[in-house]
Amino acid sequence: MTTMLLACAMLGSTAVWAVDPSVQQLRIGFQKSSINFAVAKQQKLYEKEFPNAKISWNEFPAGPQILEALAVGSIDVGVTGDTPPVYAQAANKPLYYIAYEAAKPLASAILVPKDSKLSQLSDLKGKRIGLQKGSSAHYLLVQAVRKAGLQWTDIQPIWLTPADARAAFQKGAIDAWAIWDPYFASAQLEDQAKILVSGQGLSPNYTFYLASTSFVKQHPQAVKGIIQQINTADKWVQANRSATAQLIGQSTGLKPNVSQVFIDRRPRPSAAAPLTAKVIADQQQLANRFAELKIIPKPINIKLAVWTGK
Template identity: 30%
Template sequence: MKALFSRRTLLGASLLPLLPEWPAAAAEDTGAVDGNGFSTLRVGDQRGGVRSLLRVAGQLEGLPYRIQWASFPVGAPLIAAIGAGALDFGYVGDATATFAFAAGSPVRAITVWTVDGVSDALLVPESSAARTMRDLAGRRVAFVKGSPGHLLILAALRRESMKTEDIIAVPLSAANARSALANGSIDAWAIWDPYAAMAELQDHARIILTAHGVIDEVECGIAGTSAISTRRAELTDFMARVGRAVAWGEAHPEERALGFARDTGIPIGVARRTVSRMQMKPLPSVTDTAIVTHQKVVDLYHAAGVIPVDIDVSRFYDRSFTIPD
């Protein structure tokens, strides 16, 4: 069991094997397309969520630069692509960002969102008798390595005064874990929306806990160090557009859900539930409180043996960006 949470998880198993997924990412150009003096900002997105929100909120109109999009199923390959210079920017959870920071990847968090945590969940089959993390002692619990789901498991174990060895940890991709939960190969799955909403609505899985009240989290806007030097204006404008789109989405949840469903192919019921639980607030600049929240995530990972050193996460935040309204 210990090998599942060893140093190999950080440097060998979490990020590097995901690099071959880059060519499979769907890329698309939007905005100014004539190429006459327009720069290009290369943005990674998870399941098209940010792009869809920007589109439905009208924030892709009048761009003074081009956006080249690449869509990924989860955050680890996205941030790995940024670190390798294949992308300029993307949003990932602090759990995922921690792995890149600890690995010394040339990336920085340049913006941060507060996160409520209700969209990160631990699910069990409908027929399961489990009601708490303690009920899963000795059971097979799946998660995506280095993800918010991984973090949720560690935090839930800590709250119950349990150790990682008290469960059978099963690192799986989101797609494989969903199938495994449905066919009984695993006993629980820690995942986030829209995957959690799909499992609930389509597979009749049941949520036994969420990250809300278990672990505080932040969402990080991650940029490559080269992009920070060469694409500052584009990054600032893009983050401002995302902030306005998030505010619009809060006021128009049905339109946001319809746009998300249309752009990604997710069923409208799943989209509605996902939107209802995505309670995030972009901050105008990086705050001390956000860094403290992230540091607690780092400390939990270190205490569990997931990362080899307890890094000072503040070193990986670039506080020079202020996001206009």
């Protein structure tokens, strides 16, 4: 812990903050997978960035709940996987993609119990698969079903939050579980869950930072400051990986070995950057696939929800 505190002190003494005095409050939605936000919260980076603002942190079980909060105006900024913003945009909920983190396909998987006889994707036919509706795991499962040569109607999706899915998985109430880290790492290490397939070749599994349209329009400079501090946090994470595992364990209740696997599966670095043409194209592919399957009610244009920094 001493190393972590020393690094925090050094960070605070050398950082240059691009202060936006117009921001009076910043309400952030995060989840257990939000490592950079966890570090920013612990180190009070946004209190330094916005000294006149009241900073509040709101934890949610998954991305869909974060974007629902964004849509009703109870948070200003949130972090999710790839699928929640597609759902939100298709439902005409206002949002902006403000940044993304590098793809991490190995950080999500479809898991089966340690004694399961399921060994290939085609074995999912007729099986009960737990997942959070509208989450990144939803797209992973859609892609896996497609790769297996099955139809979506060939499986039985069981819509569960990560915590409820974990309980169902442990009881044998579901045959498989589509999930992301750190729940993935926890089940893998603590339940000896087997990986039926990871996201490799199926879903890039981007992390996205989203903001309300009203916040972006009122505080465009502040958005840049938010991204800057995500990257300040990530630089610290890359230089202090074992301390980060300890911090994540303390903030989430995860065991240290689970936190370490979770962190090790993330790309190095995992900084936030403006969306590239490839990232937008990958998101558009996701949206098109969901529209084809009528999972979302209509086709959407991802570019219309991407903040350009102007």
